[in-house]
Amino acid sequence: MGLFGKKKIASGVDTTTEAANTPDKVQPYAALGLKDDEYARIREILGRRPSSSELAMYSVMWSEHCSYKSSKIYLRQFGEKVTPEMNKNLMVGMGENAGVVDIGEGWAVTFKVESHNHPSYIEPFQGAATGVGGIVRDILTMGARPIAVMDQLRFGEPSNPDTARVVHGVVDGISFYGNCLGLPNIGGETVFDKVYQGNPLVNALSVGALRHEDLKLAKASNPGDLVILFGARTGADGIGGVSVLASETFDSTGPAKRPAVQVGDPFAEKVLIECCLELYAAQVVAGIQDLGGAGISCATSELASNGGAGMRVQLQDVLKRDESLTPEEILMSESQERMMGIVPKKDFKKFKAIVDKWEVEFSVIGEVIAEDRLYINWGHEEIVNVPPRTVAHDGPVYERPVAFPSYQDALNNDSVHAHGLFRQNDNASELAAQLVQIVSSPNQADKGYITNQYDRYVGGNTALAQPDDSGMIRVSEETGLGISLATDANGRYCYLDPYQGARLALAEAYRNVAVSGATPVAVTNCLNFGSPENPEVMWQFKQATAGLADGCLELGIPVTGGNVSFYNQTGDVAIHPTPVVGVLGVIDDVARRIPSGWQDAGHNIYLLGTTKDELDGSVWSEVVHSHLGGRPPVVDLAYEKQLAEALNAASEQGLLASAHDLSEAGLAQAVVESVLRFGMGARIWLDEIQQRDGVDRTCALFSESTGRVLVSVGREDDVKFVGLCEARGIPVLRIGVTDNSGELEIQDVATWQLNDLRGAHEATLPELFG
Amino acid sequence: MPKIIVEVMPKEVLLDPAGKSVMNALHRKGHSASKKSDITAVRIGKRIELHFDREITDKDLADAREIGESFLSNGVIEDVVKISSEN
Numbered sequence: 001m002g003l004f005g006k007k008k009i010a011s012g013v014d015t016t017t018e019a020a021n022t023p024d025k026v027q028p029y030a031a032l033g034l035k036d037d038e039y040a041r042i043r044e045i046l047g048r049r050p051s052s053s054e055l056a057m058y059s060v061m062w063s064e065h066c067s068y069k070s071s072k073i074y075l076r077q078f079g080e081k082v083t084p085e086m087n088k089n090l091m092v093g094m095g096e097n098a099g100v101v102d103i104g105e106g107w108a109v110t111f112k113v114e115s116h117n118h119p120s121y122i123e124p125f126q127g128a129a130t131g132v133g134g135i136v137r138d139i140l141t142m143g144a145r146p147i148a149v150m151d152q153l154r155f156g157e158p159s160n161p162d163t164a165r166v167v168h169g170v171v172d173g174i175s176f177y178g179n180c181l182g183l184p185n186i187g188g189e190t191v192f193d194k195v196y197q198g199n200p201l202v203n204a205l206s207v208g209a210l211r212h213e214d215l216k217l218a219k220a221s222n223p224g225d226l227v228i229l230f231g232a233r234t235g236a237d238g239i240g241g242v243s244v245l246a247s248e249t250f251d252s253t254g255p256a257k258r259p260a261v262q263v264g265d266p267f268a269e270k271v272l273i274e275c276c277l278e279l280y281a282a283q284v285v286a287g288i289q290d291l292g293g294a295g296i297s298c299a300t301s302e303l304a305s306n307g308g309a310g311m312r313v314q315l316q317d318v319l320k321r322d323e324s325l326t327p328e329e330i331l332m333s334e335s336q337e338r339m340m341g342i343v344p345k346k347d348f349k350k351f352k353a354i355v356d357k358w359e360v361e362f363s364v365i366g367e368v369i370a371e372d373r374l375y376i377n378w379g380h381e382e383i384v385n386v387p388p389r390t391v392a393h394d395g396p397v398y399e400r401p402v403a404f405p406s407y408q409d410a411l412n413n414d415s416v417h418a419h420g421l422f423r424q425n426d427n428a429s430e431l432a433a434q435l436v437q438i439v440s441s442p443n444q445a446d447k448g449y450i451t452n453q454y455d456r457y458v459g460g461n462t463a464l465a466q467p468d469d470s471g472m473i474r475v476s477e478e479t480g481l482g483i484s485l486a487t488d489a490n491g492r493y494c495y496l497d498p499y500q501g502a503r504l505a506l507a508e509a510y511r512n513v514a515v516s517g518a519t520p521v522a523v524t525n526c527l528n529f530g531s532p533e534n535p536e537v538m539w540q541f542k543q544a545t546a547g548l549a550d551g552c553l554e555l556g557i558p559v560t561g562g563n564v565s566f567y568n569q570t571g572d573v574a575i576h577p578t579p580v581v582g583v584l585g586v587i588d589d590v591a592r593r594i595p596s597g598w599q600d601a602g603h604n605i606y607l608l609g610t611t612k613d614e615l616d617g618s619v620w621s622e623v624v625h626s627h628l629g630g631r632p633p634v635v636d637l638a639y640e641k642q643l644a645e646a647l648n649a650a651s652e653q654g655l656l657a658s659a660h661d662l663s664e665a666g667l668a669q670a671v672v673e674s675v676l677r678f679g680m681g682a683r684i685w686l687d688e689i690q691q692r693d694g695v696d697r698t699c700a701l702f703s704e705s706t707g708r709v710l711v712s713v714g715r716e717d718d719v720k721f722v723g724l725c726e727a728r729g730i731p732v733l734r735i736g737v738t739d740n741s742g743e744l745e746i747q748d749v750a751t752w753q754l755n756d757l758r759g760a761h762e763a764t765l766p767e768l769f770g
Numbered sequence: 771m772p773k774i775i776v777e778v779m780p781k782e783v784l785l786d787p788a789g790k791s792v793m794n795a796l797h798r799k800g801h802s803a804s805k806k807s808d809i810t811a812v813r814i815g816k817r818i819e820l821h822f823d824r825e826i827t828d829k830d831l832a833d834a835r836e837i838g839e840s841f842l843s844n845g846v847i848e849d850v851v852k853i854s855s856e857n
Contacts, residue, residue, distance in 0.1 A: 123846040236783035261846055263780075265787035335785065359794075672810055 002358035013327055014052040015381045023049050038396055045390050053376065053383040056328040057391055065295050066565055067395035070532035071564040073098035075546040078559035081549040086558045089521060092208050095140045097218060097290065099551035099560020100210075103586045108212055110142040113152065113205035113487065113526040113582050119238075120202035123261040124169020126307040129177035130264040131204040133336050137290035140273055141281050141339075143216035144208030147461065148473050149178050151188040151204050152487050152526070152580045153450075156197030158442045158768045163192070167450075167769055174204075175453040178267035179271070183460045185454035186471025189487060189580075192442045198570030203526045203563075205486060205579050209475045211458040214280055220342040221307030223370040225286055228301070230355055230362035231272050231338040234296075235321035237262035238334030251540065268337040275358035276339060284351045287342035297391070297436070299340040300366075301374055304388035305343075310373040313366035315383070315571075327378045342368060349714060356596045403535035404541055411496065414629030416615045423698045431697060432750035434624050436760050438665050438702070439672045441623045445764035446676075453609040467673065469512040469661045470585070472593055473581045480589035486512035487583075489528075490664070491576030492617045493632035498540040502547035502579045503635045507706050509583035509664050510555060514644035515659040515709055517651035520586030523552055525562035526580050532566045532575020540577040542591050548579060554637040557583070594651050596660040597677020598712050598738045601659050605736035607644065608725065609708035611693045611700055619665040620702035635706050643707055646728045655724065657716040662708040668701040670710045675744045676758050684736035685747040692733060697749070712738060772822045774830060776838040777852040779815035787807040810812070815834050826855045833850055 003483045027049065029039040036057075042050050042058050050058060064070060075472030079094055087093070092100035093110055098112035099197040118285070132149055139146045151174050156163045178185050188205070199363075220227065220252055236259060238656025279285050287307065289299045296318070304311045315327050343351045348364075355362050369375075376384035405411075447466065456465040463482060464472035470486035488508040494501030506523065513520045525548060530537040552559055568575045587593060598605075615621055616630025636759070650656050662670045667689075675682050686700040695703065725732035793812040801851045821833055831853055838850040 123844070126847060199847055232785070237785060261784075263784060263785040263787065263847060265790070267791070268787070321785065 013381060013383055014053050015383055016385045017382070019051040020048045024719065025049060025318065027052070027055055027633055028179070029055060029059065033061050033063055038062060041396070041457060046386065047104050049674050051383050053197045053327050055387055056331050056653045057384065060294040060297055060332055061123065061301060061391045062395040064300065064532065068564055069396045070398050070400050070566065071541065072397050073399055073712050074542055077545065077549040080557055081553040083556070086277065086353050086556055088561060091215060092142065094559065094561050096561070097141045098522065099522065100142055100215060101560060101584065101593060102212070103481065104214055105476060105479060107475050107481060107533040108210050109207060109483055109487065109584065110139055111205065111207035111524055111582065111584055112138055113203050113580060114138070114563040115526050115528060116202045116204060117199060117528065117565055117568055119261060120170055121166065121439055123202055123635045124166045125173040126261055126263050128170040128173030128202050130262050130336055131202055132174055132177040133266065133269050134292045135204045135206040136183070137292065137339070139206045139208035140276055140287055141216065141218060141290045142208065143214040144210035146183055146206050146208040146273065147459070147655070148184050148186045148471060149204065150186055150208045150471060150485060150487060152258065152489065153189065154191045154193065154196045154201035154578065156192065156200065157194045158192050160197055164769055170200070170202055171450050171453055172506065177264055177266045181270050182458050184456050184465065185451070186456060186459050186462055186465040186473060187307045187486065188466070189489070190447050191449055193491060193576070195261050195491065195570070195575045199568045199575055201528050201568065201575070201578060203528070205487060205582055207473070207483065211742055216280060216288050217284070217306070218303055219287045219307035220303040220311060220368045221309050222286060222344065222602050223368050224345060224406065225368040226343045226345060226348060226364050226437065227311055227313060227366035227368065228341045228343050228351070228362050229318060229338060229365050230341060230360055232265065232335055233319045233321040234325070234330055234338070234554040235335045236325060236329060236333060237336070239329050239332045246756045250437065257558055260613045262334050262336050264336045271358050271360060272337055272339060275355055275360045278334065278342065279351065282354060284347035284349055284354070285341045289340045291338040291340060293334060294329065295333045295335070299447055301388040301391035303340065303342060304372070304374055305392040308372060310388060311366050311367045311378045312369050313373070315376055315378050317363050317365045319361055319363045320364065327383050400532050400538045401535040403681065404539055405536040411629055412631055416621055416627065417704050419627055419629060421621065421625050421627060423696065424581065425698055426697045427706055428749050431627050434620070435668045435701065438619055438623050439669060439757070439763050440760040442764055442768065444619060444665050444669055446762040447765065448762060449765035452521065458526065461473055464516055464592050467677065468516065468596045470516045470517055472518070472590055474590045478592050482587050482590035484513045484516045484518035484585040484587060485582060487513065487580055488634065489578050489580040491578040492622065492628055494540070494544060494577040495628070496617050496630065496632050497541035497575050499547035500632050500635060501577065501712060502581070503637065504632055505581040506548055506551040506583070507578060507635045507637060507640050508554070508661065509581050510640055510644065511661045511709065513583045513585035514647050515596070515661050516585065516587070517592055517648065518587040518620055519648055520557055520583050520585045520644060522584045523557055523559045523581060525559065525579055527562065527564045528568050528575065528580065529566055530569045530576040532640065534574065537574050544577055544579045548581065549636055555641055561612060592651060594656050594659045596658055596674065598658055598680040598682060599678045600657060601680065601738050601740045603712040603714055604734050605684065605720055605738065606711050606713060607689065607708060607733050607735045608711060610705065611689055611695050611703050611708065612705045613699050614703045614705045615699065618702060618704045633704050633706050639707050641715070643709065643730055646725060646730045650721060653720070655713060655721045657712045657714055659709055659711045662710060664704060666702045666704050667710070671744065672761060674710060676755055676761060681739045681741035681743045681754060682736050683739060683745045689735060690731055772824065772826050772855065772857045774820040774826060774834040774841055774853065774855045776818040776820065776834055776850060778818065778838065778843040778848050779813060779816060779851045781847055781849055786813045826857065831855060
């Protein structure tokens with residue numbers, strides 16, 4: 001290639017002086033994604049045209065991904081629709097790398113979910129792997145030790161040949177990176193739907209724990225402190241977009257295109273984690289920022305802007321993997337496993353001793369200055385001279401047009417009833433066939449094929465993991481203090497009604513945490529939507545964020561941070577709006593956790609909550625009838641809160657042998673999962689549900705009404721348990737008993753051998769992808 | 771046995787974690803060959819052999835490039851750097 005070993009000479013770079021002298025030079029801002037008025041605003045801020053390095057920085061920092069320019073006006077309500085009570089345990093709220101929540105005993109927890117959708121479609125393995133790496137570094141940046149990860153995955157139809165490529169790549173990438181780091185993967189979601197065919201969703205969540213005093217913030221505020229880049233060297237990863245700039249500075253024989261993907265190295269990240277934690281313990285970093293999207297551009301401008309200070313940086317001091325990199329490329333590179341530390345000069349020796357010990361490479365690339373200005377030099381020449389705030393925080397903000405979708409009314413009117421979907425209420429064998437069809441459909445089938453490729457128990461602190469409703473991790477080995485995490489999203493519900501859909505996702509994640517015995521305390525989100533330039537998509541976004549913010553206010557738990565991913569579409573068709581909602585719960589002792597699934601014979605099975613005729617948008621309508629229309633189930637969050645409190649009280653009194661949330665595919669799915677979990681048989685009757693709630697058998701089995709939980713209770717605790725529910729206004733109904741029969745009998749429907757059910761439930765994914 | 775050899779390397783500008791690890795190990799272990807040598811980087815690729823029981827033609831070589839680029843390598847992160855034959 002002739003590129004390597006050939007040192008690029010500093011002359012020929014576009015300096016700020018050059019920029020001032022050549023105001024009329026045509027710049028490729030449109031190709032970098034900047035609009036005419038945005039480019040004009042940059043010129044106005046600087047009082048001249050930007051140098052090509054400045055243009056690179058602004059273009060990437062003002063991108064939708066980094067600036068949240070279309071979503072900002074809606075995200076504000078997560079900070080506004082709150083009460084002082086909600087924020088009392090919040091140590092760090094939105095806007096930082098991740099929110100931090102006080103969980104008591106001097107411990108705090110930080111958690112966040114982020115999207116890596118587009119890279120994971122281009123290169124599934126590396127895209128998903130670096131998605132895990134990126135979110136783990138966000139957690140590390142807050143001063144925390146990462147303790148677990150989860151992944152929320154959405155793929156196209158299993159029958160499409162391209163789906164297997166993406167599934168294998170993504171799952172291998174996640175397991176490779178997470179397993180190498182030694183982080184347990186404690187849960188997540190896997191959904192298949194044709195709307196994700198050309199745009200899979202790969203969201204990654206990480207959670208970390210820290211002592212209160214170890215909290216770190218991404219800011220550079222003390223003049224004289226050193227700016228140090230450490231970790232991996234900077235290479236030409238993930239800078240495909242800047243090639244338009246490179247093509248100006250390279251001669252025509254240069255590389256035509258830089259790759260848009262990054263390659264991750266989990267072992268380097270593991271060393272970086274341990275190195276950072278030792279740096280924190282030694283108290284030698286005053287501020288820290290990970291390098292993710294927008295690389296050095298983001299880290300320098302954000303650190304300076306957050307600290308209300310400035311920086312002077314020598315870009316030639318950045319350690320490079322490839323000497324041919326141009327300054328613009330160095331500024332934009334998304335090479336993985338890098339961190340930027342702000343280190344007081346007096347602590348430099350200690351800093352160096354620690355990074356040397358871990359054999360982590362570093363270079364001092366600059367210094368913090370009092371003036372709130374970011375100066376970047378390339379050798380003797382100044383290539384960047386900007387107010388850091390204008391790059392990092394004062395980007396454009398748009399109130400994009402919003403339009404009620406033209407299809408929405410027709411969609412909502414096309415309910416299961418209006419569509420006349422045929423019900424086989426009197427035909428037991430048809431109902432039984434539907435149940436098997438549903439529990440063996442790709443979305444409802446056992447996900448062990450995927451989750452078994454992840455390490456769920458490494459570290460020895462995993463109390464619950466897939467297939468339980470939530471993942472639970474012990475934080476304090478002395479007291480058993482722990483956390484529980486669940487994430488949920490239902491794109492079909494959100495398509496029918498984005499406001500209710502977001503609240504449904506919140507309610508389900510909240511309930512999933514509550515059934516584990518933990519108390520829900522905080523929320524994170526990853527909002528996956530189509531193009532914000534489509535007013536109908538923007539309407540969905542507006543509705544979903546309002547639903548989520550209102551819901552959090554009703555439940556009294558704050559949103560601590562999140563991520564927005566726009567432009568998720570196949571061709572011109574947007575994905576279903578998919579706001580992934582993560583709920584964090586706290587449990588005083590993980591030994592008190594409530595398992596899911598039945599383990600003992602002779603326990604009574606109770607259904608909490610009532611069942612309504614709510615089949616619109618359900619799994620039943622999808623799998624049995626390929627139908628999507630009507631309105632999603634209603635949510636009563638005040639009741640969900642009562643339900644969670646009742647479960648908590650019952651758990652504290654040790655009354656519950658198991659609890660399992662009812663959601664997709666309703667009671668049928670919950671019963672099948674509960675018998676298969678430990679191979680315990682059961683007999684279930686539906687007639688009392690039908691009589692009390694006035695629903696037919698199809699509804700009793702498959703309705704997706706919210707606020708319902710299936711619990712099992714030992715006979716000795718029966719009276720106490722029922723009394724507790726009645727006192728708290730929770731509808732409670734005994735619907736069955738567990739037994740040693742090795743069978744599941746749903747009276748007046750069918751009896752199955754558990755082995756047959758297991759075969760149907762567990763064979764689907766291995767058959768499709770194995 | 772006549773065979774075509776397809777050589778695939780990670781793209782030059784992308785990180786090669788395996789190569790980097792080997793490079794680090796060379797330095798750490800102070801391997802005698804590397805101590806005084808001028809090795810500055812190690813990159814690890816793969817060699818794929820396609821066997822034939824007849825003479826290899828120019829068309830086979832062209833086909834092998836096509837297979838190499840579309841099937842044996844991941845064009846997003848790898849390049850086919852060489853196609854050769856042995857008889």
